[in-house]
Amino acid sequence: MGTDGEALTLSTEEAAVYDRQIRLWGADAQQRMSTSRVVVVGRVRSNLGNELIKNICLAGVSSIILCSVNDVEGQGFLGDSLDEVRNSVQDINRFVKVDIFEGEEAAANEVKSSTAVCLIGFDSVPSIMSIAKSCRQGGIGLFVGECIGLFGAVFLDLGVRSYAEEDKDSGRLIEKVIDYTSYADTFDDMGVPKAPTAPGAIALGEMLRIKSNSSEDVEELTVAYARAVAEMYERTGVNGKQRLSEQHLRSFAHAARTEVPPVSAIVGGIYGREVIKYLTGKDEPLNNLFFFDAIRSTGIVECM
């Protein structure tokens, strides 16, 4: 983290462009952002990938490195090919340096020299476990986001993380620490939660299983989906009236294989917000799972 980057100051032009956000998070935070190098790995061309990239690009990081792995065919708004995505991102904010790479090998290299690593898709990068481990070793913040139909999630592993929080009474900044559960302790090698207990985490695990299921058998998918959704609602106390019909569940099972644009925008918004918090060292970061459910328009935070 570039807390000691006093040598750099924002140019007048940057100060004018970032004026409104500097008023929110302060010039020191903007300064730290401008020394940050963010690596985005996985389905960077998905809509969630595009949303996240747009958000951190607007925030004004120093550079964004896009490592496309097992990517989708341009489902986002930044362009179809990786080159198009790079050009669009560059166009959104010319103060940010944008680089593109393809494949896991490049990703593994780029991760080492980054400030934060943002994965798009739990199942997009087979070597996710080794990336997670090298983040832990290097003291690099790891984020993983996913959107599946009407649901989406962001997971954070920030190691032993200290952050500054304003004391309500005195207004002074107090240093606080969160000791995160590691990715390796939380997910198995397939990128599925090991032993989820909270409703969002259980649902996420089921969604991921359904998504990876190559079967065309809707019945099978529906049953799995129903189990996941019912479990989640049971635990969050949704009453019988709001239970889902068989027909709804079938629809969801289909939707589980697509991205719903507003869902990606919401999850990408929370995702971006957390990455910015991490880069600036301000505000309490989420610990450690955000789960969004578009059926009820609710976003919950759980500790896995």
Added chain:
Amino acid sequence: MDTVISNGGLNGLGLKKVLVVGAGGVGCELLKNLGMSGFERVTLIDLDTIDVSNLNRQFLFRKEHVGQAKAKIAAAAIEKMLHGKCKVDPIVGNIKEERFSAKFFGEFDVVLNALDNLDARRHVNRMCLNAKVPMVESGSTGYLGQVTVVHPGKTECYDCNPAPVPKTYAVCTIRSTPEKPVHCVVWAKQLFELLFGPEDESNLLADLAKNDEDAAENGATPMAEGRSLQWDRKQSSEDFAERVLKRVFWNDVLRQREVAEETWKTRAPPEPLDVLKIAKQNADADAPTNLLDQLVWTKEQNAKCIFGVLKRFVERRNDEIGNIQFDKDDDDVLAFVTSAANLRASVYGVELSSAFAVKGIAGNIIHAIATTNAIVAALIVLETIKIVTIDQGTDPKDASLTTYVKRFPNSTRRGKFLVQTERLQAPNRACFVCSKGRLELEIDLSRKLQFLIDKVVRGNLGMINPSIYATTAGNVNIIYESGEGLEPDEVEMYESNAKKSLSDLNVGSGSTLEIGDISQSLNLSVLVTHNPALGSEADPVEFSVTGSIPESASAEAPSSAVEEEALQRSNGNKKRRRKDDGVVFVPTSKKEKLQMLSDMIEIE
């Protein structure tokens, strides 16, 4: 959303006609989300042009677009981004113009607000009620966001809850005893408007313009009419600057020492400042030029800056004097307000502020950021999809939601919520807009009609082109009309009426005012009570507007839970708030909702 998917998913959205009001931070994200979700027919209205400070979040705009119309650039950007799959029809204009009639609104399946001000929100709400078109309303400020839905006649409208009240300060704190930088900034803004803006009798410093300076100089407190403080067109720029600085930072300070004598027993009295002398003695000091950095200028720099900028207005912008609006993005204005506020702060021993900070305070800048805007815009689309695909016969209260985006997770029995919802409520039966509730107005009848029009009718009731009929003891008088289609002699008559006091226009205690706005299809009956104490030093509240359920409605309806709630709300409003705030309908519950709303007064 469950019903949506089971009804065939996102297909069919392309046929729906959507009106988006506002192409700012939320608007840009919203257009992208609509297009990506399959909406193809979008009309976009915005009157604004692109500023460099928009570029950090309004991602459809580029540096080379600065100065161009937001609506046009946004529409072109979306067409290009989505390869023409979504057609956006841009209109550069103000949504409050009469050409955007109820018929215009009625052509859409849904209206989406991505607005940054209260007036326009209230107006669009009324137009949607008239046209019976569902509206999605939104707000985004800092890390907080909110989206809600109005189904005309079936759920609460925007005016069912009280208008958020701008934060105000006690008159004497601003005029005589400032304690914090913000007090000095408010004062400097008032001084700016006094010197360069249109005449305004409610300016807190109005007396400053009139006081005889020579008497004041001797330490007395004369109230006799003296020469005006404004530039008199024969004065040289230097004379004007000298005169203003002397009266404001020297003579008036002496007078304030006397007026607030009691205060200075417990804190240090203000020290008059010879600004002219400081400015001239320090001729070599650098006058501050950078208005964006966060450095605090010295007293000498402030003196030099204000002397320079006062002269500049006379030398270069004299044709605008008397008609310059406060604008935080006008560099001369910001330089004036910053240096005036800081010199005021020096006089009163208050800490000085940077131009950056002054701009924030004076411009009411509530920082908007890209991530919150993105979330809010997506929540708008979720609600929009539900509205346009809802089954006939479904209660909209079961389909639509109010959604809040929070800064920190809110812990509840059911979990920690970062995005949280609330059910929509039935209309407030005491609402003067959607339920035609009755209003009572307490006001000092020696106030001019212009005051009633500006502060009550436009400010509090949110009308644009009002007409006012007064009924006193059975006689009906048309005292005011506005809008298009008036004859020149009518305009002249109403202008002259505006300068008269209400009592001169035959409005008395017990009179009823029929106040209407044809474009909003809104007609109100307002019962007037004379209260000469309002707006005095003792009671700085200038007027009060309270509402109640119409007699006919409350007599017919059984005492339901809804009515109880409405009654509670209308009873709660006896409590008075500060200046400019004729409170309407203060609910006793939903504190959080109100808090959110009042946090969102002005959103950039």
